[in-house]
Every structure is written in structure tokens, then in C-alpha cells.
Amino acid sequence: MEYEELKNKLKDINLTIKDFSKLSEISYRTCISWSIKGRKVPNWVNPFINFYLESQEYKKYKESMQTIMSGLNK
Numbered sequence: 001m002e003y004e005e006l007k008n009k010l011k012d013i014n015l016t017i018k019d020f021s022k023l024s025e026i027s028y029r030t031c032i033s034w035s036i037k038g039r040k041v042p043n044w045v046n047p048f049i050n051f052y053l054e055s056q057e058y059k060k061y062k063e064s065m066q067t068i069m070s071g072l073n074k
Helices: 003-012 017-024 028-033 045-072
Strands: none
Touching: 003 017, 003 045, 017 028, 017 045
16 A cells, blocks of 8 residues: 555545554654655555454444443333
8 A cells, every 4th residue: 555545545534644643553753654755554554444444333333232222221
């Protein structure tokens, strides 16, 4: 993945490079260094983003199930 692809993918999910840096616990400087011509974004980044998205979907599902369950317990 190229750096521009990463930026666009993050933009689509409302994250910045700085957000990604914090989320992945990779220094911001390292993330920015992927923008240097000829450097590629590491292979682990795309699966990391995919797992992040899945976890966000699960979180929403869990919250909605809790709302449903609390309504049934009344």
C-alpha cells in the first residue's frame, strides 16, 4: 500500500495519520516517514485497519444488543 492509499483509507473511516499513530502505538514520525518516495506502508497496516473496523462494528452491535436487553428487562 502506498502512503496516499493509507491516507485515503483512513479518511474514509474518519481517522487521521495522527489518530492511526496513537491507535497502533507507532510513532507519528514513523507513520509520516512512509510518505517518503520509494517507501511502502508495511504489510501489517491494512489488516490492522480491517480489524479496527471489525472491532468498531462489534462495539456498535454490542451496544445495540445491550439496549435491546435492557428494554426487555423492564
